[in-house]
Amino acid sequence: MTHDSVFVYSEDLLNYKFGKNHPFNQIRLKLTLDLLKNVNAIDDCHIIPPRQAADEELHMIHDPDYVNAVKLAGRGQLPEESCENYGLGTEDTPVFPNMHEASSLLVGGTLAAVDAVMSGRAKHALHLGGGLHHGFRGKASGFCIYNDSSVAIKYMQEKYKARILYVDTDAHHGDGVQWSFYDDPDVCTLSIHETGRYLFPGTGNVNERGQGKGYGFSFNIPVDAFTEDDSWLHAYRTAFREVAEFFKPDVILTQNGADAHYLDPLTHLSSTIKIYRE
Ligand SMILES: [Zn+2]
Incomplete structure (x- = not known):
């Protein structure tokens, strides 16, 4: 079935969480969905789940060494001096448990959005958990670990020649x-x-x-x-x-x-x- 628009969401997106007092708080996704439901602007049939981005998809933009560092950091196994090299463990982008899994789900949410549009399933797709535009090839920056937009662009170039x-x-x-x-x-x-x-x-x-x-x-x-x-x-x-x-x-x-x-x-x-x- 073709929709005018789809909305990418699952509660798991809320696991991208730097800590209680950090200004970047994914609770806004849940609040937005609640509001949309309350004003009858969205039905369950418009909601599609995010997926986990594969390592090979992340590697289209990010250094494998960096992806590995994010995995280790999320398990508490990355030494402090290495954290610094990768922009991790800063005030802006602190380390949190399972940060690789949470971050690759955000990327996969944007990949689900672009697949919905490029496959013709929807004309528009919205993923409010994405947009982590400060993520670099080998470095986290400004609340952003993986750059979902960059990965999604590369993905559309390779898969759809767009x-x-x-x-x-x-x-x-x-x-x-x-x-x-x-x-x-x-x-x-x-x-x-x-x-x-x-x-x-x-x-x-x-x-x-x-x-x-x-x-x-x-x-x-x-x-x-x-x-x-x-x-x-x-x-x-x-x-x-x-x-x-x-x-x-x-x-x-x-x-x-x-x-x-x-x-x-x-x-x-x-x-x-x-x-x-x-
Ligand atoms: Zn901003």
Whole structure:
């Protein structure tokens, strides 16, 4: 049966948990699903489960050494000095039990989403547990262990031979995904974010445009702190339309981290729920 949209969810996604006082809390997935059910916006038939990403799928983006380090860390077997090399055990990305299993389930959730769309089962798929755009080839960063978006893009390239447009509207620059495909002309990345002048990760300047064959396929729209809805939407509509017309993708993967909202304590943008509706 073909659906207009599917929603990736299982309670196991809540196991990606850095600790009680960490700002990244997957409880938001459960709260969102509860809300959608309460307003009759979703039925059980729209929900598909995530799956565990295989090691070979993670290796399309991540160093096998790094994947191994995450496995060891999750079992409490990675020495502290090695943790540091891999960006693990920091204040942002602390070690937690079974972190490999929890992280590869998030990646597999995004793979389930892209399979639903690429196989024609649904026109749209939403995985709120994904979007871990700061994950690097061999290093965790900014709450992100494995980069589900980068793995999913590589997966769609190999399995479906697709040209992919990645659009990132999180308040932070989509650095991990940008660097994964910086020299690839078959993946176009567009990130709209608060300027890196005062905000993590500090990159995402307009002059980051790709390199080698990929030059001209990386777009960055940094906006100033305190940017409000109208300016933000103007930048979003214009850039999205022009980049999509230029690149003509087969499929669009978006990362819509909701931290451009004015109530978000970690960033300085002044958007409201209006931009997320759009
Ligand atoms: Zn963010």
